[in-house]
Amino acid sequence: MKDKFLQEDRKEYTDVSTVESQRNDITLEEFPEGPYGSSLMSESLGKSSPWRVDQRTAHRFDYENHELHEGEVRDYPGQDVFDETVPDSVTKPQYPEEEESE
Structure with missing residues (x-):
């Protein structure tokens, strides 16, 4: 699996998280x-250069920096990263504290 990634000299320290996110x-x-x-030229679709070890595709409807939004619940139930299922009742947001007390 490691042979699919780009071989690069990795430094001991990294840049600021926003710079690493851009990269x-x-x-x-x-x-x-x-x-x-x-x-349609299907051989040209997709990523043409090798993947770096830390590269990933960004999710369209996700927070860029999870550390800043840790523990916050979104307005629509089922839209949180930790909750992949959409509940039957979508009338009010479900908060983790309410689920534990039920």
Whole structure:
């Protein structure tokens, strides 16, 4: 598995987390297949360079910095990273403290 990653000299210390995020988070392309009506060249789709060890795709509806939003609940139930299921009743947000007391 390690042979699929780009070999690089890693330093003992890293940059600030925002710089590391710019370097490692890969955003999704809006139209990865090209403009409308163009011929589809499937061999050119996707990432053309090797992956770095810390690189990852960024989730579209997720917080960039999880440390700043740790423990906060979103307004819509089921949208939290730790909660993958959508509850049957979506009338009010469910907070972790309320679930434990029930």
